[in-house]
Structure formats: C-alpha cells, structure tokens
Amino acid sequence: MADVKYTKDHEVVKIDGDIVSIGISEYAQDALGDLVFVELPDVGRTLDKKEDFAVVESVKTAAEVYTPVAGEVVEVNEALNDNLDLIKESIESGWIAKIKVNDADALAELMDEAAYKDYLSSL
Amino acid sequence: MDSTVEKVDFTHMNEGEHAIGPQRGLNYETKLLWEYERTDDPAVDFEEPSSFRNRTGLDERKELGLPQVKEPTVVRHFVRLSTKNYGIDNGFFPLGSCTMKHNPRLNEKMARLAGFAHVHPEQPVETVQGALELMYDLQHTLGELTGLPAVSLAPAAGAHGELAGMMVIKRAHELAGNTHKTVVLCPDSAHGTNPATAVTCGYTVRTIDTKGTGRLTVEAFKEALGDGKDVAGMMVTNPNTCGLFETEILEIANMLHEAGGYFYCDGANFNALVGNIRPGDFGVDVMHLNLHKTFSTPHGGGGPGSGPICVTSDLAQFLPVPHVKKTQHGTYDLERERDHSLGRMKGFHGQFGMHVRALTYILSHGADGLKQASQDAVLSANYIMAKLKNHYHVPFEGPCMHECLLTDKKQKEQGVSTLDIAKGLVEYGIHPMTVYFPLTVQGAMLIEPTETEPKQEVDRFIAIMTRFAKQTEIGDTEIFHDYPLSTPRRRLDEVKAARQPKLKYSAAEQDE
Structure with a gap:
C-alpha cells in the first residue's frame, strides 16, 4: 500500500516509489471553503523543493499548493477541470499533480497521519 | 410578441398579460433595460442618414438589439437602480482596510x-x-x-x-x-x-x-x-x-x-x-x-x-x-x-x-484636526474590540490601531461562520466588515469603524454582533444560514456563480 504523508502547509502526499501525488488535506479544504477553480501546472515543469506549482481558488480566497520535494511534474489531474469535488473525495481521485522525485530523502521530513493530527491540534 | 418581450414575465406573478411582481412596498424589483418592451416611439429620434454609403466592406447589422424605451422609463430605471446602492451615505460601512469614512x-x-x-x-x-x-x-x-x-x-x-x-x-x-x-x-x-x-x-x-x-x-x-x-x-x-x-x-x-x-x-x-x-x-x-x-x-x-x-x-x-x-x-x-x-x-x-x-x-481639519481624526479612528476600533472580545476570538491582543480583527473561532464550533455573520449584518442594514482577510487568520473579520461613525451607530453594531454571539452560544443557529431575509435577493450561490459564471446577458437563460 502506498504511503500517505502530510506537510505543514496542509498538502497530502501519496508516495509510490519515486512518484508522489500531491493534493490538499481535509483541513485545508475546510479552511478554504468550496473550491471554484484549480490552476494545474504544465507537465514537464521542474520544481524546486517548496516551490508552488498550483493554485486552488475558493469563494473566500486563493491559495498556492507547494511541493515538499524537488522533482518534475509527470502528470496532472485533468479530471479536476470538470469536477472539483473530486478533491474532497480522497488523494486517490483528488490529487492535483504527480511529481517524479529527485531527492527522496526530503520525504523523510513529512509527517505521517498521527503526527499531522498532533500538528493540527497545536494550531 | 417575441421571446424578449415574454421575458417581462420574470416575476412569475402575472395578472392577465401584466406582470405584477413581488414588490415589497417601495422596494422595487428592477428589470434590465433589455427586459422592457421595446417602443416604436422612443425618447430620441435619429434621422436615417440619406446619403449614407458603407465603405467599410463589412456587413451592416440591421438590428443591434439595443433597448428602446421612452425617457420616463429610462429615468425611472436608473433612479431605481441608484437606490439599490449601499454606501457610506446610507449607513455604517465598517469594511476593514477600506476606510469608508464620511465625505464632508x-x-x-x-x-x-x-x-x-x-x-x-x-x-x-x-x-x-x-x-x-x-x-x-x-x-x-x-x-x-x-x-x-x-x-x-x-x-x-x-x-x-x-x-x-x-x-x-x-x-x-x-x-x-x-x-x-x-x-x-x-x-x-x-x-x-x-x-x-x-x-x-x-x-x-x-x-x-x-x-x-x-x-x-x-x-x-x-x-x-x-x-x-x-x-x-x-x-x-x-x-x-x-x-x-x-x-x-x-x-x-x-x-x-x-x-x-x-x-x-x-x-x-x-x-x-x-x-x-x-x-x-x-x-x-x-x-x-x-x-x-x-x-x-x-x-x-x-x-x-x-x-x-x-x-x-x-x-x-x-x-x-x-x-x-x-x-x-x-x-x-x-x-x-x-x-x-x-x-x-x-x-x-x-x-x-x-x-x-x-x-x-x-x-x-488643520494639523490638530488631522491628528485627532486618526486618534479617534484608533479609539473607535479599540472600543469595538474591547466590547466584543468576550464574545469573539481575538487572534492578536490589542490595543489595535484603526481596525480590529476578530474571528469566528468560537462560533464555528456551533456551525456559524464568518460568512453567516456577514450576511446577518446585511439583514440588519449594516454593510459587512472585510471577511476572510487577512489570509493568515482563519475566519477573519476585519472591522474598521473610522472616526466619522457616530457612537450610537457603533453601539448598535456592537449590540447586533453581541446578539449574534449569544444566539450562537445557545444553539439558535438555524437562522444564520438563511440570512439575509429581507433583501431583494436572498443568499446567492457564490460557488455556482464562480464555477459557471454568466458573463453575458441572455434572455433565454434567465429562467434557468
């Protein structure tokens, strides 16, 4: 089973070998409110660690989505253009982009679910 | 009657062929200019130029579909629209970071x-x-x-x-x-x-x-x-x-x-x-x-x-x-x-x-007057913060400057959000504060009363906000999701408007 991790900026990261799928956590979705638009990155774009690669816009605000690891965008979730509610479902269907990771060590800094829950309760 | 004219029926309340409409007293339901029946006898006549020759090489459009109504209708249309505006001359407008103050x-x-x-x-x-x-x-x-x-x-x-x-x-x-x-x-x-x-x-x-x-x-x-x-x-x-x-x-x-x-x-x-x-x-x-x-x-x-x-x-x-x-x-x-x-x-x-x-x-104002205006603006915001701090979460301890920041942290637990509170203020005839900004503070409500708001108006705002907090506290929250109740339009579907915006008027879509 794939490994699911979290960032302090509330991204969800599903790790599958050297490919990570990045989405946004339930907490982030709740904070943003109903989403109205997502701006997907171009496939092939190379990203630095902590670079923003997508924008999610809600009725309240717009927020950037960051990658916790450097790498290359290998796939984007075009299905979101037709149905933003997929983001609510799970990382399986609501991922925003898949990134081929350059430096797998950076993944070790991410939080697992228990650690993320602790982090949320500290906010 | 063509389809445009039939659209006059937008109020869904007809008596014979006349739309009566759900007017509330003098709170007029306002049509678009396009929705008035076109008259053959408009306010202004332009003579057809007799020697007009089209040298552009483009086809002439015979019918532009522009509204064509008499002058009294135009005047009423725009005067009615003007009464739908809400500004600092109508009432309290505590929109944070906007300094909506009286214009002498x-x-x-x-x-x-x-x-x-x-x-x-x-x-x-x-x-x-x-x-x-x-x-x-x-x-x-x-x-x-x-x-x-x-x-x-x-x-x-x-x-x-x-x-x-x-x-x-x-x-x-x-x-x-x-x-x-x-x-x-x-x-x-x-x-x-x-x-x-x-x-x-x-x-x-x-x-x-x-x-x-x-x-x-x-x-x-x-x-x-x-x-x-x-x-x-x-x-x-x-x-x-x-x-x-x-x-x-x-x-x-x-x-x-x-x-x-x-x-x-x-x-x-x-x-x-x-x-x-x-x-x-x-x-x-x-x-x-x-x-x-x-x-x-x-x-x-x-x-x-x-x-x-x-x-x-x-x-x-x-x-x-x-x-x-x-x-x-x-x-x-x-x-x-x-x-x-x-x-x-x-x-x-x-x-x-x-x-x-x-x-x-x-x-x-002079130097002394400008100085006092700023000090009064700061005093006014701190007065609101002091009066509301027991009812609403204050993310950063005061004193504040000319605007005070509250959040919906306490109310959210009961299912009432900043948006609900803002819509409630509309119901009470007050323009909402700035909501969900700054982005760094969740459920932010940024309130800027300015120095020109009379104390009794500020007190009324505080009383309404206090009532909202108390209502929420005792679980009387249902009504918040329905606010505003008495406005010409009720709560609009912001999500649908943003996801499927209609950027151009189309008579055919009005009934959708």
Missing part, C-alpha cells in the same frame, strides 16, 4: 467651484494658476504628512500608485546597475496588490512569515532577507492588515537599507497615523496614499480614486511627470520632463477633482 460636503462645494470644475487641462498655465497652486500645495502637504518630500499626484488610484512607486524603486536600481536585485519581500498578511505589483514590475516575491504573531519580527525578516544581496526592496503596510502597528519596523528598515533595499510602504492604512507619526521617520523610502480613503474623497463606486506617491528626495528624479513647480516669480508651472523620470503614467494631470477634495479636507 464642503469638499464637494469646493470641487464644484467654476475655477476648479470648468478648467480644461490644455488651457495655458497662466489661466489656471489657482488650480496649479492647489496641486502644488497638495504636493507640499502630503510631503509634510509623510515625511517624504517629493510627491507625484499623477497616479489614478491606490494600485496605480503602488505600480508607480515600485517602478521608481526599479528605476533607481537599474540606474545603479543593481541587476542582481530581483527579489521583493512581502509579509504573508499583505494586501494582494503588493505581491501583484512586485511581480508586474518583474520581481520575484519572497514571503515574510507573520503567522502566529500578526506582526513582522526581526527574526522572520532576517530569514526572508538572507544575505540580502538579491533583495531590491520590501513592501509593507503599517499598521498592517491585522490592524497592528509594526513595532519592530525601525530595526527592520535599517537592516533592509544596509542590504541596499528600498522600503515601500502601502498607504492603505495611513488613516491610523496621519498627523501623529511620519512614515519617512520609520524608514520608508516610497509610499502611496489613497486620497479616497485617508483624505475622504469619494470611494468605490462613488468616484474616481487618486493614489499620489511620496518619495525621499533622493528618489525625486524618478517620479512621473507632469509635476507642478513654483517659478522664481512666484507663479506655478508644469514640469513636463525630468531626467530619469518614469514619464507620463496618466492622461493630463491626475484626478484633479480628487486633489481639490483632499486639500479641502486637509486644510479644513
């Missing part, structure tokens, strides 16, 4: 004086000496108030002023050969226009973290600055968007200057400071002012804005033209060119009508 009618009287209202910008300067003197005096006064002596009145509004200001900074770096300076620092609580302006000028934005403190700290600034080699400048609003004065700003400004960066101050919140402290004294190099906020000229839909910029004397050479100068004979003239100037950024001489209103405001 004296300003209007002065702006209507023939010597100001009826002059033409192309008139010879000898015939408009009074108008030029007014602009000169305003330049000088804004320089005095900000401590930044070189002033350009050219920019048309706040964002335009920001652009002009950042272009001045960029021009200064270019002239100094600082091509390696490509980064502008902005706090994460900044107004959206700040990073947008920096990016428009070709800079990359690096964010200064203020989460948790609500204020800039030397520590967070140092982290964003790094070695400072690539930093061209910093854009900061002071007081910031949390309504707090940046207490460490002097030290931060010094460090920025040491790294060779310029300090841009967003003047949106200058209403809290006028006459009390001068931004030039806390290290600001460039600042824009919103005459339509701080100096009480009309705001929003009420009139054009005006966003003068004030800079240090070192940067004066880069300011846009034209600039009003005093000659050695004591007359006034327009300086139309200047070495290193950005050039012209606006047609003619800026928003002259706003210059008249702003100078009227400044002179009629």
Whole structure:
C-alpha cells in the first residue's frame, strides 16, 4: 500500500516509489471553503523543493499548493477541470499533480497521519 | 410578441398579460433595460442618414438589439437602480482596510467651484494658476504628512500608485546597475496588490512569515532577507492588515537599507497615523496614499480614486511627470520632463477633482484636526474590540490601531461562520466588515469603524454582533444560514456563480 504523508502547509502526499501525488488535506479544504477553480501546472515543469506549482481558488480566497520535494511534474489531474469535488473525495481521485522525485530523502521530513493530527491540534 | 418581450414575465406573478411582481412596498424589483418592451416611439429620434454609403466592406447589422424605451422609463430605471446602492451615505460601512469614512460636503462645494470644475487641462498655465497652486500645495502637504518630500499626484488610484512607486524603486536600481536585485519581500498578511505589483514590475516575491504573531519580527525578516544581496526592496503596510502597528519596523528598515533595499510602504492604512507619526521617520523610502480613503474623497463606486506617491528626495528624479513647480516669480508651472523620470503614467494631470477634495479636507481639519481624526479612528476600533472580545476570538491582543480583527473561532464550533455573520449584518442594514482577510487568520473579520461613525451607530453594531454571539452560544443557529431575509435577493450561490459564471446577458437563460 502506498504511503500517505502530510506537510505543514496542509498538502497530502501519496508516495509510490519515486512518484508522489500531491493534493490538499481535509483541513485545508475546510479552511478554504468550496473550491471554484484549480490552476494545474504544465507537465514537464521542474520544481524546486517548496516551490508552488498550483493554485486552488475558493469563494473566500486563493491559495498556492507547494511541493515538499524537488522533482518534475509527470502528470496532472485533468479530471479536476470538470469536477472539483473530486478533491474532497480522497488523494486517490483528488490529487492535483504527480511529481517524479529527485531527492527522496526530503520525504523523510513529512509527517505521517498521527503526527499531522498532533500538528493540527497545536494550531 | 417575441421571446424578449415574454421575458417581462420574470416575476412569475402575472395578472392577465401584466406582470405584477413581488414588490415589497417601495422596494422595487428592477428589470434590465433589455427586459422592457421595446417602443416604436422612443425618447430620441435619429434621422436615417440619406446619403449614407458603407465603405467599410463589412456587413451592416440591421438590428443591434439595443433597448428602446421612452425617457420616463429610462429615468425611472436608473433612479431605481441608484437606490439599490449601499454606501457610506446610507449607513455604517465598517469594511476593514477600506476606510469608508464620511465625505464632508464642503469638499464637494469646493470641487464644484467654476475655477476648479470648468478648467480644461490644455488651457495655458497662466489661466489656471489657482488650480496649479492647489496641486502644488497638495504636493507640499502630503510631503509634510509623510515625511517624504517629493510627491507625484499623477497616479489614478491606490494600485496605480503602488505600480508607480515600485517602478521608481526599479528605476533607481537599474540606474545603479543593481541587476542582481530581483527579489521583493512581502509579509504573508499583505494586501494582494503588493505581491501583484512586485511581480508586474518583474520581481520575484519572497514571503515574510507573520503567522502566529500578526506582526513582522526581526527574526522572520532576517530569514526572508538572507544575505540580502538579491533583495531590491520590501513592501509593507503599517499598521498592517491585522490592524497592528509594526513595532519592530525601525530595526527592520535599517537592516533592509544596509542590504541596499528600498522600503515601500502601502498607504492603505495611513488613516491610523496621519498627523501623529511620519512614515519617512520609520524608514520608508516610497509610499502611496489613497486620497479616497485617508483624505475622504469619494470611494468605490462613488468616484474616481487618486493614489499620489511620496518619495525621499533622493528618489525625486524618478517620479512621473507632469509635476507642478513654483517659478522664481512666484507663479506655478508644469514640469513636463525630468531626467530619469518614469514619464507620463496618466492622461493630463491626475484626478484633479480628487486633489481639490483632499486639500479641502486637509486644510479644513488643520494639523490638530488631522491628528485627532486618526486618534479617534484608533479609539473607535479599540472600543469595538474591547466590547466584543468576550464574545469573539481575538487572534492578536490589542490595543489595535484603526481596525480590529476578530474571528469566528468560537462560533464555528456551533456551525456559524464568518460568512453567516456577514450576511446577518446585511439583514440588519449594516454593510459587512472585510471577511476572510487577512489570509493568515482563519475566519477573519476585519472591522474598521473610522472616526466619522457616530457612537450610537457603533453601539448598535456592537449590540447586533453581541446578539449574534449569544444566539450562537445557545444553539439558535438555524437562522444564520438563511440570512439575509429581507433583501431583494436572498443568499446567492457564490460557488455556482464562480464555477459557471454568466458573463453575458441572455434572455433565454434567465429562467434557468
């Protein structure tokens, strides 16, 4: 089973070998409110660690989505253009982009679910 | 009857062929001009040109589909629309960071004086000496108030002023050969226009973290600055968007200057400071002012804005033209060119009508009056904070400056959100505060009463907000999701509007 991790900026990261799928956590979705638009990155774009690669816009605000690891965008979730509610479902269907990771060590800094829950309760 | 005419039936309440409509007293249901029946006998007749020959090579459109109604219908249409507006002249408008204050009618009287209202910008300067003197005096006064002596009145509004200001900074770096300076620092609580302006000028934005403190700290600034080699400048609003004065700003400004960066101050919140402290004294190099906020000229839909910029004397050479100068004979003239100037950024001489209103405001208040206005604005916001702090979560301890920040943290637990509270205020006839901004604070409610709101109105607002909190506390929350109840339209589906916007009127879609 794939490994699911979290960032302090509330991204969800599903790790599958050297490919990570990045989405946004339930907490982030709740904070943003109903989403109205997502701006997907171009496939092939190379990203630095902590670079923003997508924008999610809600009725309240717009927020950037960051990658916790450097790498290359290998796939984007075009299905979101037709149905933003997929983001609510799970990382399986609501991922925003898949990134081929350059430096797998950076993944070790991410939080697992228990650690993320602790982090949320500290906010 | 064609399909357009049938659309008059939009009210779904018909008696015979006449739409009666759900009017509530004198609260008129307003159609679009297109929805009125076209008359063959409109208010204005244009004669068909007899010798008209189409030389464009394009097909003539026979029917433009424009509305065609009689004059009384047009007049009623626009008068009714005008009554649907809600502004500072209707009631309380505590929109944070917008400084919706009363516009003294004296300003209007002065702006209507023939010597100001009826002059033409192309008139010879000898015939408009009074108008030029007014602009000169305003330049000088804004320089005095900000401590930044070189002033350009050219920019048309706040964002335009920001652009002009950042272009001045960029021009200064270019002239100094600082091509390696490509980064502008902005706090994460900044107004959206700040990073947008920096990016428009070709800079990359690096964010200064203020989460948790609500204020800039030397520590967070140092982290964003790094070695400072690539930093061209910093854009900061002071007081910031949390309504707090940046207490460490002097030290931060010094460090920025040491790294060779310029300090841009967003003047949106200058209403809290006028006459009390001068931004030039806390290290600001460039600042824009919103005459339509701080100096009480009309705001929003009420009139054009005006966003003068004030800079240090070192940067004066880069300011846009034209600039009003005093000659050695004591007359006034327009300086139309200047070495290193950005050039012209606006047609003619800026928003002259706003210059008249702003100078009227400044002179009629005097130094002591301006100082008191700012102090009263701060007092008013702190009064609201003190009265509501037991009912609403206060993310950053006061005292605040001219606006106070609350959140829906307590109410959210009962299922009532900031949006629900804002819609509730609409029901009570008050324009909502700024909601969900700054972005760094969840469920933010940013309340700016200004110095011109009478105490009884502020007290009424406090009473309503207190009632909302108490209602929520006892679980009487159902009604919040239905607010507003008595407005011409109830709560609109913002999500659908954003996901499937209709940007063009279409009669066929009106019933969807």
